[in-house]
């Protein structure tokens with residue numbers, strides 16, 4: 001069993017969970033993920049690693065409460081245990097001295113971008129971190145990211161922090177750097193990664209995205225996480241989750257994710273009903 005060290009909602013609907021997993025910590029590299037199980041016989045879900053502490057043997061994930069399992073994880077309290085933390089899984093994000101790198105993060109990707117920005121900075125890159133959210137109250141880990149970035153910029157849809165708008169503001173930011181951006185790394189929802197990649201493609205800036213297709217086993221056996229990258233078929237769990245954003249068949253990826261939507265809504269409703277029923281019987 002894996003002990004929960006910290007569990008808190010850091011901004012509305014976004015949770016930070018830190019668990020003791022000393023064997024997992026030994027091997028972690030930025031960009032990798034873990035598979036968690038919230039309760040015995042529960043579903044396995046992949047979550048990116050947002051931070052870790054090698055001395056204390058803890059792993060942290062930031063997740064959005066969107067369905068059955070994330071709902072259960074969000075309800076955990078420090079001191080409780082979960083049956084499984086498997087990982088680290090996937091390949092690490094390529095870290096090298098690229099020059100100027102824009103790290104673009106939205107949603108839970110703000111968390112998973114942190115170890116990547118930290119490693120890039122350590123490697124001697126000029127790191128420009130750009131965070132995107134609907135409104136100022138949805139940004140988190142600003143202090144942590146500031147520490148590992150040369151510049152920390154914000155884009156909010158309602159204009160309450162930084163530039164007003166969405167990822168479409170990326171060209172303005174690139175222009176302000178004198179156009180000298182050597183790489184863009186995007187962590188966040190599929191829409192952010194897709195739009196970001198479409199923007200950088202005509203500018204010829206290599207763009208790496210962390211994909212989140214549906215995954216089942218996370219070990220390359222089931223084929224559920226397959227994505228088309230250029231002429232090849234790749235399994236995001238073992239060949240990714242990072243891929244060249246200019247090579248991905250985004251429409252296919254979005255279609256495949258939708259395929260499972262109805263199956264996910266039903267268990268969520270059932271779980272809510274069961275919770276409600278327990279509540280009444282208590």
Ligand SMILES: Cc1cc2nc3c(=O)[nH]c(=O)nc-3n(C[C@H](O)[C@H](O)[C@H](O)COP(=O)(O)OP(=O)(O)OC[C@H]3O[C@@H](n4cnc5c(N)ncnc54)[C@H](O)[C@@H]3O)c2cc1C
Nearest residue numbers: 045046047048063064067068069070108212213214215264
């Ligand atoms: C490599 C990888 C890293 C990820 N990292 C994070 C992270 O750091 N933080 C975070 O909040 N989320 C992350 N996700 C997405 C996360 O796995 C899903 O949100 C989670 O599985 C939903 O489970 P659920 O039971 O709570 O919701 P469900 O009831 O199963 O589904 C709710 C919604 O989540 C989507 N979803 C369901 N299962 C998956 C899945 N296996 N992969 C992707 N999307 C799914 C569905 O399309 C649906 O819209 C990552 C996914 C992958 C593949």
Ligand code: FES
Nearest residue numbers: 216218220223237
């Ligand atoms: S999740 Fe099964 S092959 Fe990737």
